[in-house]
Amino acid sequence: MKFRDKNKFVKDNMKKNKSRVFMTVLATAMACAFLMVLASVGFGLHKYIVQDITETRLVTEVEIHGKDDPDNQYLTDEDIRYFESIENVKTVTRYRSLDNYEAFYTFDEYKVPYVTTRVVHYPSELQSNFELEEGRMPEAANEVVIGYHFSHHLEKDGEFIENAEVNMLNKEIILTVPQMKDGEQVTKDFALKVVGIAKQPTKQWTQDNYVNISDETLKEIEKFTETRLGTFLNPNLPEETIEQLKDFSITYSNISVYTNNMEQVMPILEEVQEKGYYAYSAVQELKEVNMIFSVMKVGLIFIGTIAVIIASIGIFNTMSMAVTERTQDIGIMKAIGGSPKMIKSLFLMESAYIGIIGSVIGALAAYAVSYGVNLLLPVVVKGMYGEEVGTDILLSYIPWSLTLISVGISVIVAILSGLKPAAKATRIDVLKALRRDI
Numbered sequence: 001m002k003f004r005d006k007n008k009f010v011k012d013n014m015k016k017n018k019s020r021v022f023m024t025v026l027a028t029a030m031a032c033a034f035l036m037v038l039a040s041v042g043f044g045l046h047k048y049i050v051q052d053i054t055e056t057r058l059v060t061e062v063e064i065h066g067k068d069d070p071d072n073q074y075l076t077d078e079d080i081r082y083f084e085s086i087e088n089v090k091t092v093t094r095y096r097s098l099d100n101y102e103a104f105y106t107f108d109e110y111k112v113p114y115v116t117t118r119v120v121h122y123p124s125e126l127q128s129n130f131e132l133e134e135g136r137m138p139e140a141a142n143e144v145v146i147g148y149h150f151s152h153h154l155e156k157d158g159e160f161i162e163n164a165e166v167n168m169l170n171k172e173i174i175l176t177v178p179q180m181k182d183g184e185q186v187t188k189d190f191a192l193k194v195v196g197i198a199k200q201p202t203k204q205w206t207q208d209n210y211v212n213i214s215d216e217t218l219k220e221i222e223k224f225t226e227t228r229l230g231t232f233l234n235p236n237l238p239e240e241t242i243e244q245l246k247d248f249s250i251t252y253s254n255i256s257v258y259t260n261n262m263e264q265v266m267p268i269l270e271e272v273q274e275k276g277y278y279a280y281s282a283v284q285e286l287k288e289v290n291m292i293f294s295v296m297k298v299g300l301i302f303i304g305t306i307a308v309i310i311a312s313i314g315i316f317n318t319m320s321m322a323v324t325e326r327t328q329d330i331g332i333m334k335a336i337g338g339s340p341k342m343i344k345s346l347f348l349m350e351s352a353y354i355g356i357i358g359s360v361i362g363a364l365a366a367y368a369v370s371y372g373v374n375l376l377l378p379v380v381v382k383g384m385y386g387e388e389v390g391t392d393i394l395l396s397y398i399p400w401s402l403t404l405i406s407v408g409i410s411v412i413v414a415i416l417s418g419l420k421p422a423a424k425a426t427r428i429d430v431l432k433a434l435r436r437d438i
Helices: 002-015 018-056 079-083 122-128 215-225 239-245 260-276 281-325 327-335 340-385 401-415 419-424 431-434
Strands: 061-067 089-097 102-109 110-112 115-120 133-134 144-148 170-181 182-198 211-213 254-259 279-281
Touching: 002 018, 002 340, 018 281, 018 340, 061 079, 061 260, 079 089, 079 254, 089 122, 115 215, 144 239, 170 211, 170 215, 182 215, 254 260, 260 279, 260 281, 279 281, 281 327, 281 340, 281 401, 281 419, 327 340, 327 431, 340 401, 340 419, 401 419
Parallel strands: 115 211, 144 182
Antiparallel strands: 061 254, 061 279, 089 115, 089 254, 102 110, 102 170, 133 182, 144 211, 170 182
């Protein structure tokens, strides 16, 4: 019997028992959809967390936070030269932050408190893909680049101006630095010109309100405060600490090493850690996240497979009844020369069709449920907690790999469910079958 004839025979028999086949297909579809939706939670959370890590941090970056040396924890130019000498290092960025929490900025009638003021090395920043939203890079000593949200955190008459968005490009801002001298607090103003605004962060909740000043400006501040990094001298500080602050040697609060590609991150991370540096990389975190979610996804697929196995009981019953009802047809096929292999293939094809149709319907339903869950999640969270949730959050995500795995499991289980009834069909006695006595 040709495949086309087998296909027609199977379809005709399935049409004879539409209601029973429909219920079996429905059960298979529900099981497949359950498997996909359940596993999609693991895939969705995995994708969202990985996306969050890779968007907020560069995967080619190795952050250096200090040294494991109680007598010398600070990072210096010597350390930078060492990092730059490592093979496959693209660039090394470094920050020196103003250590004066009493300092603040003013712009016209506005005040901008609680701002991170830092000195950056622009050549290395440009190599690490630092970008501007507007303006240009500084050229003069008094020129600065401000963070994207700097102009969104303004105060006027002691009150925060909500949603304030003032264009500060090419405008002058004043940095006021206080210091204790002869028992009294004195201040000095430093006029700075905004020539660039940093690119907006990819994440909505990331607040970027720093000011990048020049090394010359920091030296002027240190000259006024007479302390390293412009530190404010609290009267209660011990004399020993004050003496340490009088040391103007250049140290860095943060250093980042950038590699040429992601594959080189872990070897470099391990090398600098062996040298006694406190180092961290998002790749290290990604590795742990991937391992955890791989176990989680396998577990969810296993639980979903149990539902498919339960649904296969319906396929087994349907095929067993089909064998019983078609006993005479089986006898006729055997009488005219039909082989047991051919008869067995007919029933396996039928169970496979049930699995394929059910899994396809289930897959389509799973995609619809996944889309609906992601669409309604922000609305539900806002209704329950009154908080906005980013539209990029994923609770459910169905990649093609999950679809193929789910459909494959459903079809294989369906075929296995039809094995015993198909084998039973091959053992039917021809004479008894023709007499309808079985």
